[in-house]
Amino acid sequence: MSKIEIKDIDFGLCYEGYLWMSNENKPRIFAPAAMIDRTLLEGLNPFVAEGYLYNKEQGVSISIKSLDGELCTHRFDVQESDFNSCEVTQVAYHSHRMDGKRLHFLRYWAAKPNEACLGMEVLTVEKMVFVGFKK
Known part of the structure; x- marks a missing residue:
């Protein structure tokens, strides 16, 4: 995972996913994957x-959140092997105002010491990464 700027997004790729604009009551959905208009992300x-x-061919997942007037943008690199890893589980959530689409995420787990368990390692969620809509 790496924090990125809007200028770091490769707008030459097609992405599956959605952008929910501040002035709209439902998100703009990109399914099947489509090119994203850069101006959607650059406006104030x-x-x-x-x-x-999510771009499946390159394994690039981008998360965008507006927090206190700033865009918090992160890039995740997804490997094909992540879909079958014992350290990763697949999760699908029903969406809100997206015509019944199910959001597909990979949940990455990591063992970390936990004082409540006498310092033994317990599995904790390290990150959740969007990988498109569940078919």
Whole structure:
């Protein structure tokens, strides 16, 4: 995972996902994958309140959140092997205002010491990464 700027997003790729604009009552959905208009992410008003984008061919997942007037944007690199890893579980959530689409995430687990368990390692969620809509 790495924090990125909007200028770091490769707008030459097609992404599956959604962008929820601040002035709209439902998100703009990109399914099947499509090119994203850079100007949607560069404007101050309206702005992207929340967004998840995924490019399957390159294994690039982008998370966009508006927090206190700033866009918090992260890039995750997803390996094909992550979908079958014992350290990763697949989760699908029903969406809100997206015509019944199910959001597909990979949940990455990591063993970390826990004082409540006498310092023994317990599995904790390290990150959740969007990987498109569940088919």
